Structure formats: structure tokens, C-alpha cells
Amino acid sequence: MRKPRIDLNCDMGESYGAWQMGQDAQVLRHVTSANIACGMHAGDPLTMQRTVAAAVAQGVAIGAHPSLPDLQGFGRRVMAITANEAYALTLYQIGALSAFAHAAASRLHHVKPHGALYNMAARDTTLAQAIAQAVRDADAALILVGLAGSALPAAGAALGLKVGHEAFADRRYEADTSLTPRGEKDAVIHDIDVAIAQALSIVTQANVTTRDGKILSLQADTICVHGDRADAAMFAERLRAALDQAGIGVRTLDGAGA
Template sequence: MTQRIDLNSDIGESFGAWTMGDDAGVLAHVSSANIACGFHAGDPDTMRRTVELAARAGVAIGAHVSLPDLQGFGRREMKLGADEAYALTLYQIGALAGFAHAAGTRLRHVKPHGALYNMAARDAGLADAIARATHDFDAALVLVGLAGSELPRAGERAGLRVAHEAFADRRYEKDGSLTPRREADAVIEDVDAAVAQALAIAMRGEVATRDGAVLQLRADTICVHGDRPNAAVFAARLCAALRTAGLPVMAPGARRSA
């Protein structure tokens, strides 16, 4: 059993006149926020407002870096080389860091989004490029990646602190990968079932795979998807359940509960 757990959420995903999610509601119940940097969602004004919201809530701020895919919400794979992956990661970290600096705070972590996240989970070269960009920007940043995958391993090779991430509301395959979203049961819609999965991960370090096996899983942080229709309710229920189970909800490196 872990002694503490981070709850992170992907937020700041509105764009122009299009609004997604209840960011303020979610921020009341999580300890870390992964803010879209304009490549899969978000725009400069949304980035600014979301950073300010997170700073006021006392939530650790991270760059949610993505492939350049606004139309596909960053969920379509693209071929890219290591240099391109390095550059697009560094570019997005720098953009969000500017807003954090203006708000009197700083970035704490980096987490890839969508297709980039899943690609980096299995491709060591891509993972190394993301880790190198993160380290070159600020070696104190935490790199967040799928538990047990290539991305946290790349972060460790680069000398970064890493956070192995698990998902409350996603199904798992027997190899530890996430069930592809094209599958009908990839997302756990039922709040009670998702909370139960998160508790099993946090308390026992295990998760049931889609085929019924039990997978051992390290989790330093659990994701709450901000684009769920009931994201704020889910975040509140999950945070309360973890604290009732005796687990402080805290960002990596934090000294007090969020």
C-alpha cells in the first residue's frame, strides 16, 4: 500500500468559444493539474485563466503536452522523429511556464496527452526525447507517465523524478497498457466502479484487466479525466474515498494535503 497518493486531472481543455469541463469544480478535489498547452486543446487565454485558477486552489501545475492535433483532440497517432518530439515538448512547456511565472507560481510536472502519452509508453526513443526536453527546461520537474512503461523509465535515465500514473476510469489490458478508446468498454462510466478500481490500485497495487486477470501496478498518481460529464462529482467522490481509506491526497513533493 502506498502512504500517499496524488490525484491529477487534465484540465484547461476549452478552446475559443467552446467550453469543456468544470475546471473549478475539479480543482477543489485534486492535488495536481495537467493544463493543455494549445496543441490538442486550450488557447492562450484559457491557459492563462486555468493557471490562475489552479494557483488560487493551491494545486500543483503541470504542462499537458500533446501532438499538434486540435481537430482530433490529440488522440490520433502521428509519425515524428526524436528531434521533433523534443522541440514540440519544449515549446509547450515553455508556453505554459510563461503563464505560471506571470501568476507568481511555477510548473511542477510534465505529462503527455492522448496519443503522445500512449506512444511514449511503448517507444523508448520517443520517451527519451520527451524526458530530455523536460530535463533541459527544468531538471526539478516531475515526469508523469503510464505506470511501468517506457516513459517513467526514460525519466529516470534523464535524472528526473518520475510519477507512475494509473487511471481510475480506464480499462487495462494484460500487458499494462490502456484499453484503446475505440473499444466500447475502454472507459468506466460508472462512478462507483471507477472509485472501486482506484481504491484497489492505491490500497493493494492491483487492477483487474479487461480479460479478468489481476495486474500488479505501481501508482504514484491517479488521473481524473476533466472531460468526463461528471468530472467534478467523480473527483469529489474519489478524493473522499481515498482519504477515508487513510491515504493523504498530495502532489509529488508536497508537504501537506491538498
């Protein structure tokens, strides 16, 4: 029987100017993929440069984390955008991070939209297709990461891209397998033990318990660790240890599909 395996990714590089967020250096010791902010919801050129260099030093796969242009709202506010705007925003941000990766003698490995853009593309087929097209036009070898079972990985696969179906250890799920909106008080799982138990259920049982107690099937290739948690480093360390102890191979996402 094949040993279960999973990629462990983290959203990072979200500091901006003198404002510092996250524990990126510590988290990078425990994950296999880094989704690096590209300046629209967080991050700036120096932060992008430093985060790419740190990921390269740790042997962690580099991914672009494009967002809606929303620094004040951290990319979590819904905006009405056209498909062409989604395409241009995504292509622009991939290009920026790709330049830093190239300068560090590395390359981009994947693309994962952030926040509201991610959730919009999970539901909206037109936006999902525009984002997938931007990824393919930037580099057809990139892996497109999106919410497991949603419109975004489906759009990527339809264009011949490799895709990664993503699940979350520390977010609650609704009955339709969407993430519980952050405006709800129980949207985020703060208890590390509860979050780890959810991750293990997803990886070993291919299911998740929803906010209202239903058990849903959920197939995932990668699990997200949110870098903006106050305890992000501890969470990443304990989650990685739990996966290792359970005999789950933690390895870089290689994508499904084409």
C-alpha cells in the same frame, strides 16, 4: 506502518475559444495536481492563463500537458513523428505554460504528455527519451509523469529526473498493463462506483483487474481524473472522499528517482 498516499491529478484547461469543456473550477477543489493543455490538442492563451490562475488560487500543483498538434482529433490520433519533433513539441509547450506560471508568481511542477503522445511514449523508447530530454532541458527540477511501469518514466529516471508513475481510475487495462484503446467500447469506465473501486485497489493493493479478468501488479504515485468527463466534478469529489475515508493521504506528487 506508513500511511498510503497518492496524488490526484486532472487533465484540464481544455476549452478553446468560445467552446467550453470540463468543470475545471469545481474539479480543482478536490485534486492536488492540474495538467494544463498547452494549445496543441486543446486550450488557448486565455484559457491557459485562466486555468493557471485558478490552480494557483486553489494551491494545486501546475503541470504542462503537451500533445501532438491535433486540435480536431483532441490529440488522440496517432501521428508519425521523429524523436526531434517530439523533443521540440514538448519543449515548446512546456515553455508556453511556464511563462503563464511565472506571470502568476508560481512555477511548473510537472509534465505529463497527453493522449496519443502519452501512449506512444509509453511504448516507444526513442520517443520517451526525446520527451524526457525536453523536460530536463526545460527545467531539471520538473517531475515527468507517465504510464506506470512504462518506457516514459523509465526514460525520465535514466536522465536523473524525478518521475511519477500514473494510473487511471476510469480506464480499462490490458494484460500488458497498457490502457485499453479508446476505440474499444469498454475502454472507459463510466460507472463512478466501479472507477472508485479500481482506484482504491491500485492505491491500497497495488494491483488492477484487466479487461479480461486478470489481476496485475501496478504501482502508482498518482491517479488521473479525466477533465473531459461530463461528470468530472462529481467524479473528482466522490473519489477524493473515498480516498479520505479509506485513510489514504492525498498529497501533491513529489516524484521518485533522482
